[in-house]
Amino acid sequence: MRKPLIAGNWKMNGLRADLNEIVAMGKATSPALRSRTELLLCVPATLLFTSAAVVIGSGIRVGAQDCHAKASGAHTGDISAPMLFDAGASAVIVGHSERRTDHAEKDADVLAKADAAIAAGLTAIICVGETKAQRESGKALDVVRKQLRGSVPKGGLAADIVIAYEPVWAIGTGLTPTNADIAEMHADIRRTLKSILAKGEADKCRLLYGGSVKPSNAAEILALEDVDGALVGGASLKATDFMAIAGAV
């Protein structure tokens, strides 16, 4: 009942010349693939409008990587959720660990951004995950529960919210948790969501795993219970890698 979602995160990568990768992804989709999985590519804001045009008819949707918590106003350099929607986004990542670290975003900031995204008609992809030190000291589950309670809208709906579990130490490092650790965390996230989301929504909410997902490990990770897709960084930059991961669903 939960359709898998394979979401790419281009981060601060991509010039117009790289649109040809998105064109290639669009060409590589098939009705069979689309019936099995949803595909989303979160591009830099500068490429959003053009990417949205490029993917028309391919079944791939485009999204953004952050938004401001306010809809408009005197916030030089920031981009609001309605602006992203207007440019063609259907989703936005909020609370990525790189935002939490580089811009000191706290759970309350992430919650405000998620609320803004949903109000603008976007799916909020809310990221959580522990650091290496937190995992090694046995605190991973507690850390993620606290992040969920602080950053996921109370009474939220599964149609508006996707959770991405991304251990900070697995992002861009080539390291991944064991399958047992991923499965344990995802089961715990779903349990925690039962006390946050509206009644009955936790079982419908998609939980993505992110952190060094690549064609060679995608199949085993995506086969785990309570893993409903992946958030893919580095391996989403190339159409061949991204489509191989999608094909592993």
Ligand code: PGA
């Ligand atoms: P990675 O990044 O796949 O390059 O590890 C994942 C992410 O940060 O979303």
